[in-house]
Amino acid sequence: MNALETVDLEKRFGGIVPTNGVNLQVREGARHALIGPNGAGKTTLINLLTGVLKPSKGTVKLGGSDITNLKPHQRVARGITRTFQINQLFADLSPLESIALVIGEREKRGTHWWSTFGGDETIVREAASLAAQFGLADALNERTSSLPYGKQRQLEIALAIAGKPRVLLLDEPAAGVPEAERHEILETVAALPKDVTVLLIEHDMDIVFGFADRISVLVDGKLLVEGDPKEIQNDPRVRAVYLGEGADD
Amino acid sequence: MSTTDIFRDASAALKKKRAWHWFEYVFWLAVAASVFLFPAQHTLLTQIAIWSLFALSLDLLLGYAGIVSLGHAAYFGFGAYVAALFAINYTGDPLTVLLVAGVAAGLLGLVTSLLVLRGSDLTRLMVTLGIALVMYEIANQMSWLTGGADGLTGMPVNPVFGIFPISFRPTNSYVYVLCVLFVLFFVARRIVHSPFGYSLRAIKGNPLRASSIGISNNLRLIAIYALGAAYAGVAGALLAQTTPVVSLTYIDFQRSADVLLMLIIGGTGYLYGGIIGSALFLIAQKFIGNVTPQYWEFWIGFALVVIALFARDRGVFSIVERIANALRKEKAKS
Numbered sequence: 001m002n003a004l005e006t007v008d009l010e011k012r013f014g015g016i017v018p019t020n021g022v023n024l025q026v027r028e029g030a031r032h033a034l035i036g037p038n039g040a041g042k043t044t045l046i047n048l049l050t051g052v053l054k055p056s057k058g059t060v061k062l063g064g065s066d067i068t069n070l071k072p073h074q075r076v077a078r079g080i081t082r083t084f085q086i087n088q089l090f091a092d093l094s095p096l097e098s099i100a101l102v103i104g105e106r107e108k109r110g111t112h113w114w115s116t117f118g119g120d121e122t123i124v125r126e127a128a129s130l131a132a133q134f135g136l137a138d139a140l141n142e143r144t145s146s147l148p149y150g151k152q153r154q155l156e157i158a159l160a161i162a163g164k165p166r167v168l169l170l171d172e173p174a175a176g177v178p179e180a181e182r183h184e185i186l187e188t189v190a191a192l193p194k195d196v197t198v199l200l201i202e203h204d205m206d207i208v209f210g211f212a213d214r215i216s217v218l219v220d221g222k223l224l225v226e227g228d229p230k231e232i233q234n235d236p237r238v239r240a241v242y243l244g245e246g247a248d249d
Numbered sequence: 250m251s252t253t254d255i256f257r258d259a260s261a262a263l264k265k266k267r268a269w270h271w272f273e274y275v276f277w278l279a280v281a282a283s284v285f286l287f288p289a290q291h292t293l294l295t296q297i298a299i300w301s302l303f304a305l306s307l308d309l310l311l312g313y314a315g316i317v318s319l320g321h322a323a324y325f326g327f328g329a330y331v332a333a334l335f336a337i338n339y340t341g342d343p344l345t346v347l348l349v350a351g352v353a354a355g356l357l358g359l360v361t362s363l364l365v366l367r368g369s370d371l372t373r374l375m376v377t378l379g380i381a382l383v384m385y386e387i388a389n390q391m392s393w394l395t396g397g398a399d400g401l402t403g404m405p406v407n408p409v410f411g412i413f414p415i416s417f418r419p420t421n422s423y424v425y426v427l428c429v430l431f432v433l434f435f436v437a438r439r440i441v442h443s444p445f446g447y448s449l450r451a452i453k454g455n456p457l458r459a460s461s462i463g464i465s466n467n468l469r470l471i472a473i474y475a476l477g478a479a480y481a482g483v484a485g486a487l488l489a490q491t492t493p494v495v496s497l498t499y500i501d502f503q504r505s506a507d508v509l510l511m512l513i514i515g516g517t518g519y520l521y522g523g524i525i526g527s528a529l530f531l532i533a534q535k536f537i538g539n540v541t542p543q544y545w546e547f548w549i550g551f552a553l554v555v556i557a558l559f560a561r562d563r564g565v566f567s568i569v570e571r572i573a574n575a576l577r578k579e580k581a582k583s
Contacts, residue, residue: 050461076463088458090451096259101451104444105463111472113445118263128259129252137255141262163462 002064003028003197004049004080004167009058011044018044019055020221026167026199026214033200033208036218037241042201043085045218046169049199050082051075063166079166083156085175085201091145095136095155098144100127102162127162134158135184150181157188167197174207186210205242209233217241267442276521277431284424291419293535297528298426299487302433304512304523306480311509312517313441314473315453316365319374319505320381321481323361326500327384328354328482329489330395333404336490341405343415347429347486354482355475362474366467378502385500400496404489415490422491429487430524433480438520440476449473510549514556516564526564 004026011019018041026032036042047053049060051072059068062078070078090098103123104110118124131140134154139147144155153173160168174185189211192198202208208215209229216226217238225235232238283294303325310316332350340346365376388395395401408414415421440446452459452466460466489495498504507530515526530549538545560567 071465072460073463073465076461081463082461084458084461088455088461090454090458092454093447093450094262096262097447098451100263101444101447102462105448109444110448110464111445111469113440113443113472115444116267116439116442117444117447118260118267121260124260124263125256128256131259132252132255140255140259159458159462 001028002026002061003030004199005061005064006045006049007059007061009045009048009060010056011048011053012056018221019048021058022218022221022223024216024223026197029195029197030214031198031200031212032214032216033202033212034216034218035202035205035208036224040218041221042218043171044221046082046171046201049169050080076163076165079164080169081160081163081165081167082169083160083171083173085171087152087156089144089152089155089159091143093144094141095131095144095147095151095158096124096127096140098155099130099158099162100124102159103127103130106163130158130162134161134188148181150177150184153177153181153185154188157185161192161196165196167199168192170198170200170202172202172204173200174204273521280427280431284420284427288420291423293531295419295423295426295491297531298423298430299484299491300508300511300527300531301524302426302430302487303481303484303508304515304527305430305434305437305520306477306484306523307508307512308517308520308523309437309441309473309480310477311512312519312522313446313453314449314470316470316474316477317370317373318365318377319502319509320377320379320384321477321508322500322502322504323377323381323384324354324358324478324481325485325488325504325508326388326497327357328485329495329499330388330401330485331482332486332489333401333495334394336404336406337401341407342411343406343409343425343490346490347483350486350489351479351483354485355479357482358478359471359475361478362471365474366470378505381500381502381505385497385502388497388500396495398497400494402494404495406490426487426491429483433483434520434524437480441520445469445472510553512564514552514564516560516566519563519566522564522566525566529565 002025006022006024009019009022010017022045034042044053048055051070055068059066061067062080067075067078093101100118100123103126107123128140131137134157136151136154136158139151144152147155157173170189173189174182177185186207200208200211212229215229215232217224217232219241224237224241225232227235287294307318307321310318328350331353332346335349336346361380364380365373389397406416409425413421413425415425448464448469451464452469456466485499488499511526511530512523514529515522515524533548534545537548556564563570
C-alpha cells in the first residue's frame with residue numbers, strides 16, 4: 001500500500017520543466033529519502049505534494065485517494081504535513097502556544113471563537129508533552145523568535161508532528177544547524193513515531209544513509225533511480241551525478 | 250522536571266496570559282469614574298468612547314489579523330446611515346438600531362472582504378481606500394435617501410429599554426455609549442483569546458505556515474473582516490444616535506485616516522490601543538487645537554513620526570514600557 005504516490009506528475013514554468021513525469025511511490029510506514037543535486041526540482045516536487053503549486057499534468061494520491069485538486073490546508077486535514085527548509089514559525093507565539101494551536105486545528109477547534117485558547121486540558125497536556133519530547137520543556141513560554149536556532153529547528157518539526165500526519169515531509173531538517181546541536185535534530189528525526197510515513201528531502205548524505213530505508217534520486221525533474229541505500233550507494237549513475245559532476249555541495 | 254510539572258507550568262502560563270491584568274481593572278474603573286469626575290466633559294468623553302470602539306474595530310483587523318485598511322470609515326458611515334434610516338422608518342429603539350446597523354455593516358464587510366483579502370498590504374490599502382471612496386460617492390449621489398451633502402436629520406432615539414432616555418442628555422448618552430463599548434470590548438477580548446483568535450495571530454505572523462498546519466486562511470480572514478466591519482457599523486450607529494445629524498463626514502477619508510492614526514498612537518494588538526489612542530488624540534486636539542489649530546497638526550505629525558520610528562507595535566504603551574524598564578534597571582543598579 002502506498003501512503004503517497006504521484007502519477008506522471010509534471011510542472012512547467014514556461015519552457016522550464018522542474019518536474020517532468022515523476023512517478024514517486026512512498027510505501028506506508030517507509031523512511032523514504034528524496035535526494036538530488038541542486039536544481040533537481042526537489043522544492044517544486046514538495047510544493048506539488050503539499051498543494052502550494054498546482055501540477056500542469058498528473059495526479060497526487062494520498063493513501064490511494066486523489067488529492068491533486070485540494071488546497072494546502074485541505075491536504076493537511078487528509079493527513080499530510082511538512083516542515084520547511086527555512087524555518088516557518090510563529091515568531092510572536094511561544095512554542096507551547098504554537099503547538100497547542102496546531103493540535104486545536106487538528107481537532108477542528110480552530111473556528112471556536114467563544115471558548116478560551118488553552119482552556120482545554122487535554123490539548124494543553126498533549127502540547128506540553130510534545131514540547132518536552134522535542135527538547136523544548138525549558139523554553140515552553142519563551143517567545144519563539146528568541147529561541148536559539150537549534151530549538152527553533154526542533155519546533156519546526158514538532159509543529160508538523162503535532163498535526164498527527166500519516167505522511168510527513170521533512171525538508172532538510174538539519175539545514176543550518178550548527179555541528180554541536182546537530183545530533184539532537186538527528187535523534188529527533190530518528191525517534192519519529194514509526195506509524196508515520198516519512199519522506200525526507202535532504203542534501204546531506206550522512207543523514208540520508210543513516211535514516212532512510214528507501215531512496216529516490218531526482219535529477220533534472222525526473223526520477224533517475226530508486227532503491228534501498230545499498231543499491232543507491234553502488235549505482236554508477238548516482239555516483240556520476242554526485243561525484244562525477246560534483247553537483248553536490 | 251516531570252511531565253506533570255511541565256503540564257502545570259504550561260497550563261498556568263496560558264491562564265496567566267488570558268487572565269485580566271490588574272492594569273485592566275484599574276483602567277475600566279477609571280473609565281467608569283470618568284462619568285462622575287468630569288461632568289462638564291461628557292460630550293467630549295462620548296466622542297472618545299465612540300472613536301474608541303471604532304479604533305477597536307480596526308485593531309481586530311490590523312492588530313490581530315494584519316489587515317491594513319485606509320477605508321474603514323466605509324463601514325462606520327454605512328452603519329450610521331443604516332441606523333438613521335432604520336430609526337426613521339421603523340423603530341427608534343436604540344439597541345435594535347445598533348443591532349441592525351451592526352449586522353448591515355457586517356454584511357457589507359463580508360461582501361467587500363472578498364476584494365480586500367486578495368493581494369499584498371499595498372493592494373489592501375488601495376482597495377480599502379477605493380471602497381470607502383465609492384461608498385462616499387454613493388452616499389453623496391443618493392441624496393433622496395441620505396440627504397447628500399446636507400446630511401440626514403430627524404432620527405428618533407427612544408429611551409434604552411424604554412426607561413433610560415439618552416436623547417439630548419450628555420451624561421446618559423455617555424453612560425450608554427460606555428456600556429456598549431465595554432460589552433463589545435469584552436466580546437472582542439474573548440474572541441482574541443479564543444482558538445479562532447490565535448489562528449488569526451498565526452495567519453498574521455506566518456500565513457505560509459498557517460496554511461501548512463491546516464488553517465484555511467481566507468475563511469478566517471473573511472470572518473474577522475466582517476466582524477471588524479460590524480463593530481465599525483455599531484460605532485457609526487452610536488455616533489448617529491448621539492449627534493443630531495448624519496453627514497458625509499461620517500464616511501470621508503479624513504475619518505479613515507484619523508482612526509488609523511489613533512490606533513497607531515495607542516498601539517495595535519492589545520485591544521486597549523484604540524481606546525488610549527483616541528483619548529490622547531481627541532484630548533490633545535481639543536486642548537492644543539484651542540490654542541492654535543496649526544500647532545495641533547504639528548504635534549500630531551510629530552507624534553506619528555516618533556511612534557512610527559520607535560514604538561510601532563504598542564504605540565505610546567511601548568514608550569511607557571520602555572521607560573518603566575529603564576527605571577527598573579536603574580533601580581536594580583543602585
